[in-house]
Amino acid sequence: MNASELIDTARLMLAPGKGLLAMDESTPTCNERFASLGIPQTEASRRAWRELIITTPRLADSISGVILYDETIRQRCTDGTPFVKLLNDAGIVVGIKVDTGAKPLAGHAGEKITEGLDGLRERLQGYSAIGARFAKWRAVISIGPGLPSTACIAANAHALARYAALCQEAGLVPIVEPEVLMMGGHTLQGCAEVSMQVLHEVFEQLYVQGVLLEGMVLKPNMLLPGLNCSHQDSLDEVADATVTVLLRALPAALAGVAFLSGGQSAELASARLNAMSQRHKWRLPWALTFSFARAIQQPALEIWRGGAANVMQAQRALGHRAACNSAAQQGTYSAAMEGMGNAINDV
Numbered sequence: 001m002n003a004s005e006l007i008d009t010a011r012l013m014l015a016p017g018k019g020l021l022a023m024d025e026s027t028p029t030c031n032e033r034f035a036s037l038g039i040p041q042t043e044a045s046r047r048a049w050r051e052l053i054i055t056t057p058r059l060a061d062s063i064s065g066v067i068l069y070d071e072t073i074r075q076r077c078t079d080g081t082p083f084v085k086l087l088n089d090a091g092i093v094v095g096i097k098v099d100t101g102a103k104p105l106a107g108h109a110g111e112k113i114t115e116g117l118d119g120l121r122e123r124l125q126g127y128s129a130i131g132a133r134f135a136k137w138r139a140v141i142s143i144g145p146g147l148p149s150t151a152c153i154a155a156n157a158h159a160l161a162r163y164a165a166l167c168q169e170a171g172l173v174p175i176v177e178p179e180v181l182m183m184g185g186h187t188l189q190g191c192a193e194v195s196m197q198v199l200h201e202v203f204e205q206l207y208v209q210g211v212l213l214e215g216m217v218l219k220p221n222m223l224l225p226g227l228n229c230s231h232q233d234s235l236d237e238v239a240d241a242t243v244t245v246l247l248r249a250l251p252a253a254l255a256g257v258a259f260l261s262g263g264q265s266a267e268l269a270s271a272r273l274n275a276m277s278q279r280h281k282w283r284l285p286w287a288l289t290f291s292f293a294r295a296i297q298q299p300a301l302e303i304w305r306g307g308a309a310n311v312m313q314a315q316r317a318l319g320h321r322a323a324c325n326s327a328a329q330q331g332t333y334s335a336a337m338e339g340m341g342n343a344i345n346d347v
């Protein structure tokens with residue numbers, strides 16, 4: 001492990017005013033999102049969508065790094081330029097999703113364990129040779145009656161830590177993503193209790209496996225009430241609860257935190273990150289930013305719908321969301337920025 005190289009990459013990923021763009025949907029997930037909008041579920045469509053994203057004008061103003069999928073990291077733009085070269089030339093760090101998905105956890109109905117450790121050392125070497133400098137592994141934890149189980153938390157935390165150690169051995173910065181899902185009727189307090197338990201176990205396992213905290217990024221969920229909870233807390237309540245748990249559970253040596261969006265609306269994800277920056281940035285020992293997929297891509301995908309004539313308008317929408325989240329990272333986002341998509345991208 002080359003510690004200073006890992007630390008330098010993590011710093012680039014967490015550059016002030018920037019965040020990460022997750023475009024690493026597996027083929028089934030990408031196809032599912034395309035199907036709901038009537039977009040053909042083909043390799044050509046997926047390539048065209050990913051080209052649209054990475055050729056968005058001035059993307060690098062707000063985006064420090066993108067997370068790609070195995071299919072995407074090998075693809076090229078229409079003019080033949082490899083995606084990885086285009087991103088490197090723009091100063092955007094390339095990352096890669098390396099887990100192979102969440103599978104049912106034996107003996108624990110309704111719970112999942114993320115797989116992909118077999119052969120990971122060799123796959124990481126391959127991705128590093130193509131140009132990846134960081135990686136991502138996502139574990140999912142559900143809240144429900146009797147859930148999550150100790151077994152689910154322990155197994156996922158262990159896998160995340162083993163993945164992270166392998167990444168650092170290969171010179172890649174690991175993004176460690178233990179996602180507590182929004183599905184359910186639980187309260188904000190319920191999410192706080194489970195998130196605290198999960199984060200404690202994850203950092204315990206990272207310690208056991210000897211992972212360098214300064215050379216990794218945590219990708220947690222924001223603390224939110226369940227989608228079916230009758231009481232939806234305010235921006236400030238969400239911001240305060242999230243920061244309280246992170247401060248209690250995360251070591252100060254950690255390089256940074258980059259939130260997933262988890263199915264929130266694009267505007268709410270920006271507003272909640274902004275509230276955290278405005279209210280708490282001064283007391284955080286680590287960088288705090290975004291690593292959104294849906295909250296950056298979805299509005300643009302709904303405009304594109306597979307149509308070549310919609311590319312520029314979709315890129316404006318994508319650039320706008322990236323700019324809103326860049327502002328939110330700095331605590332300068334406001335609702336007034338919404339509805340100004342064209343103006344923001346044209347300045």
Ligand code: 13P
Pocket residue numbers: 022138177260261262263291292293294295
């Ligand atoms: P969302 O922002 O859509 O939750 O996706 C983030 C991600 O990378 C999921 O692994």
